[in-house]
Amino acid sequence: MSKELSLQETGALLLAAEKIVLCTHVSPDGDTLGSTLGLARFLLQQGKQVTVFCDDKINDSLGFIPGMELVQRPVAGTKLAADVLVVIDASSFDRIGIVADVVEYKELLNIDHHISNDRFAEYLYLDPKAAAVGEVMVDLFQAMGWSMDKETATCFFTAINTDCGSFRFANTTPKTMRKAADLLECGVEPNFISESLEVRSRKTVELLGKVLPSLTFEAEGRIAYLTITNDLYDADANTDSFVSYPRSIEGVDVAIMFKAVEPAVTRVSMRSSKVDVSQVAVHFGGGGHIRAAGCTIYAPVEEAREQLLAELRKQL
Known part of the structure; x- marks a missing residue:
């Protein structure tokens, strides 16, 4: 059973680590990628050693998300030591593919918003009322007083936008809209994000x-x-x-x-x-x-x- 953390405890755990692996779920969508890359950008700015893993192919339509060049696909049979493995937007451990076999971690943190979360991680921050983990990330940054540049805010806005269907789905709440507005204050260009997401090969x-x-x-x-x-x-x-x-x-x-x-x-x-x-x-x-x-x-x-x-x- 997981120990559920507060936002402040989650932020403190991340800041205390030096070698951090962030990973998305398989079949990656805009929420898992945007949330992961936004957090990765911030942690790199703090001087942390950060690796971003995604054990699946990423659709070209998401290639505009800032920091996409950081994403690596794990290689079976290799090993990577980490102070903490952070699983983002996944409700069960099997949703991260072979990342679970590749990373040798001291602590396991899960940041999620799925009501079906099976509490697999040692540490958990879960907000099932959030429209997206991107919304959780904005909460985390604001609770910790962490600043967001335009690129990081674009990551989180993309995460929120995709998981609530461009604010059309029933999971969109007044809080969701307020967090999105906060991101717009950071310079996010919603037209660019929408146009990028709508492109089809x-x-x-x-x-x-x-x-x-x-x-x-x-x-x-x-x-x-x-x-x-x-x-x-x-x-x-x-x-x-x-x-x-x-x-x-x-x-x-x-x-x-x-x-x-x-x-x-x-x-x-x-x-x-x-x-x-x-x-x-x-x-x-x-x-x-x-x-x-x-x-x-x-x-x-x-x-x-x-x-x-x-x-x-x-x-x-």
Whole structure:
């Protein structure tokens, strides 16, 4: 069981360490990357030895985030000693890939906002009411009196913006808007961030055209899903937004995207307007939020789809 820290205790733990490894979760999104890179920039400015790990491919659309050049992919079989390993925006330890095997750490800190967090870390700062870990980072910096330059603020604004759907999702609160406004005071250009996030490669748009015909409805139209089969899967295409298409259909309570990344590995993304999809994700070892969650099912996509739909029907 984790020891839950205050913001001040979290900041003190970070400042007390010299060798720090920060890591994102696999299938990295704007929140985990923006939050990690913003914190990494600050710690480097304090003279800390900082390594940033991400055990997955990063979509090109996120390449504009300041500090992206710091991100390394861990190499299996290597070892890196650290005073503290900081896991950012991950609710379970398996969400960091082989980073868990590569880093030899003295202390393990998890900074998160997922209600499904399984408290795997020795130390934990968790705010399930926060729209994004980017919002938590702003809280941390303000509580510690740490200054933010334009680039660090851009990292955190990107984190918040992506996890609350450009302030459209139900997790957006008055506090979320206030923290975003604080970041604008640091010189953040929201138009630049929005335009950068909206850019799609030709490969991604062409893949969307091939995937949309797979749209299928279940439970009298309350469930709608898309499927990316093994023959369609392209690691270079940014498919994060695909689930928004079934989500926008009238009468759909739960939208799902099944992505066959390997013959027996299926990644699942779920969005909901009424159903607690985090419970479904947790059943398969994943996690997330009540209205947005995901998991990886180690089965062929057809089998994984049947398993997940069966569990989802129980929630309905």
